[in-house]
Amino acid sequence: MSRADTTAELRDEGPVRGVGAVGEAAPVRAVRPLWSLGLLRNELLTTLRRWRTLALLAVLAAVPVLIGVAVRIETGGAAAHGGGDGGGQGPAFLAQITNNGLFLVFTALAATLPVFLPLAVGVVAGDAIAGEASAGTLRYLLVAPAGRTRLLLTKYATVLAFCLVATLVVAVSALAMGVLLFPLGDLTTISGTRIGFAEGLGRALLIALVVAASLTGLAALGLFVSTLTHSGVAAMATTVGLLITAQILEQVPQLHAIQPYLFPHYWLSFADLMREPVYWDGLVKNLELQALYAAVFGSAAWARFTTKDITA
Amino acid sequence: MDEAAAATETPPPASSPQEAGEEGAIRTRALTKRYRGGQLAVDGLxxxxxxxSVFGFLGPNGSGKTTTIRMLMGLIEPTSGTARVLGRPMPRHTRTVLPHVGALIEGPALYGFLSGRDNLLRQDAADPTADPRTRRARVAAALDRVGLAAAAGKKARAYSLGMKQRLGLAAALLQPRRLLVLDEPTNGLDPQGMREIRTLVRELASDGTTVFLSSHLLDEIEQVCTHAAVMARGRLVVQGPVADLAAGARGRLVVTTPDPAEAARVLKEQGAGDVTADGDRVSGEPPERDLAEVTAALVTAGVRVRGLGIERASLEDAFVALTGEGFDVAG
Known part of the structure; x- marks a missing residue:
């Protein structure tokens, strides 16, 4: 009988305590715009604290070190031989590194942009939603409630931030190696004119920003893939697979009709920033294409994620 | 059976919809979910x-409990029907409703590379209505409340299942809540931990928080819940106050005696149905007549009686009677 009494009590007190709490009198906790940004801050910190993210960044930082050391040993060896065949066959900037360490920045970005940088971005973007789903943490973020649109925007902003950080890691590592191993000074542009070191440094920063922007299309593509599956690994593999496929299609001459629509098509146009005057055509086309990819796949990701049943 | 069925038809007074606000913490109408494969997970709930109330949500595995909880939390869109949580329709009002709801759904999910404290900080940051100025203090209080204060700095991947479960509960307690949805909250906990959780649930309930508790441990439901509902194969079998549900299954007359065969014969004579003998225990459905007369008859027949009494039906008996199957059989 005691249980029945308890029940009756609860019923009686319903209007006072329980229902009062449910009714309109209850305070509705307000959403503060500034507080909404807390998730972005947390997401950035969480991403950067992952062992995987740090490993990716470490690999990216190692690439300029390898190039710098290799060039240094190569030219050192050539000097020892006393031979006059110093002119290498490498990328446009490679030959200039020995004259000016700043060129290591351009070389390192040109070397990492086709594979290493997009690979890292593909991993982070592919894992963004699918990784949370496979860990089960997605449901807890959503009942927090993070809000689906807000969570997706937070994830995309974080992937974009990672694009920038990854590019800057390459650039800064290359700059450090350039300063360490090679002389600095005025540099010669592709057009043959000379610009001061300070302006050269400015161009290097601009190039890094353009390289980071080149990755935004892939970031949106990866995010879309990430909303399609509950497996983080599958999403990462698919995104990286799409990257490799696009790169292969770029190499097939018969497919020249579709190539201007592939996201890596204008990637290497960043070299045009080293012309005097700057040749903007390819740069603008690149940014337009990236914006198109971001818009199309960003919308697709939004449409998918906001209507999806979260069963993981 | 009959009383139990009656419990379904008579909704508890607190839920009578006089005003929009008085419709209960959760109210679903013909809530249905059919998955893309055509499988009907929840059928007209x-x-x-x-x-x-402290509401126990029971059902065998695969009976649709988790799908229901996911629909209530706005994670899954119902195929048809409506669900209202704290008076507002879901999933349309997730942003206004869910800050008042703490949830533990299908076990805890943690970031293994973050410490317990950082896991909670992240969970709290995801709520746009949570004040960042009080965040650290609220996280510390929640950790303390579930007994994890000492292990707060440890990486979550080093946590035992019980500790993970506690951390999941702590996440549900980051804010004062009006509704707690706890899916199997004592999973992986030792008996001491289970008792702590039960105490916690009672404490929260006495503060006026509605607790919606799904569990497969029937005695747990019986110990803490005021109301319960039973699901089987996607349908609601019964719901109502726990006392009414348990009353639905009749008690049994049990006689303990060294002469079971003779006792069984006398009990049958006295009008007891379904008499079974198991060692020195003879039990049957109690006859209509006064038990004193049954006792006298037994003694007159020379049966040596060690004990005689009515064993009250447990919720488990009620459950088996209602679903017609063992508890852990998948529906």
Whole structure:
């Protein structure tokens, strides 16, 4: 009988305590715009604290070190031989590194942009939603409630931030190696004119920003893939697979009709920033294409994620 | 059986919809979910969880409990029907409703590379209505409340299942809540931990929080819940106050005696049905007549009686009677 009494009590007190709490009198906790940004801050910190993210960044930082050391040993060896065949066959900037360490920045970005940088971005973007789903943490973020649109925007902003950080890691590592191993000074542009070191440094920063922007299309593509599956690994593999496929299609001459629509098509146009005057055509086309990819796949990701049943 | 069925038809007074606000903490009408494969997971569910109750949600594995909880939390869109949580329709009002709801759904999910404290900080940051100025203090209080204060700095991947479960509960307690949805909250906990959780649930309930508790441990439901609902194969079998549900299954007359064969014969004579003998225990459905007469008859027949009494039906008996199957059989 005691249980029945308890029940009756609860019923009686319903209007006072329980229902009062449910009714309109209850305070509705307000959403503060500034507080909404807390998730972005947390997401950035969480991403950067992952062992995987740090490993990716470490690999990216190692690439300029390898190039710098290799060039240094190569030219050192050539000097020892006393031979006059110093002119290498490498990328446009490679030959200039020995004259000016700043060129290591351009070389390192040109070397990492086709594979290493997009690979890292593909991993982070592919894992963004699918990784949370496979860990089960997605449901807890959503009942927090993070809000689906807000969570997706937070994830995309974080992937974009990672694009920038990854590019800057390459650039800064290359700059450090350039300063360490090679002389600095005025540099010669592709057009043959000379610009001061300070302006050269400015161009290097601009190039890094353009390289980071080149990755935004892939970031949106990866995010879309990430909303399609509950497996983080599958999403990462698919995104990286799409990257490799696009790169292969770029190499097939018969497919020249579709190539201007592939996201890596204008990637290497960043070299045009080293012309005097700057040749903007390819740069603008690149940014337009990236914006198109971001818009199309960003919308697709939004449409998918906001209507999806979260069963993981 | 009959009383139990009656319990379904008579909704508890607290849920009578006089005003929009008085419709209970959770109320679903013909809530249905059919997955893309055509599988009907939840079929026309009419569930009413009175405000202020501790509501036990029972059912065998695969009976649709988790799908229901996911629909209530706005994670899954219902195929048809409506679900209202704290008076507002879901999933449309997730942003206004869910800050008042703490949830533990299908076990805890943690970031293994973050410490317990950082896991909670992240969970709290995801709530746009949570004040960042009080975040650290609220996280510390929640950790303390579930007994994890000492292990707060440890990486979550080093946590035992019980510790993970506690951390999941702590996440549900980051804010004062009006509704707690706890899916199997004592999973992986030792008996001491289970008792702590039960105490915690009672404490929260006495503060006026409605607790919606799914569990497969029937005695747990019986110990803490004021109301309960039973699901089987996607349908609601029964719902109502726990006392009414348990009363639905009749008690049994049990005689302990060294002469079971003779006792069984006498009990049958006295009008007891379904008499079974098991060692020195003879039991049967109690006859209509006064038990004193049954006792006298037994003694007159020379049966040596060690004990005689009515064993009250447990919720488990009620459950088996209602679903017609063992508890852990998948539906």
């Amino acid at each position: 009419d569930l009413t969880v009175p405000a202020g």
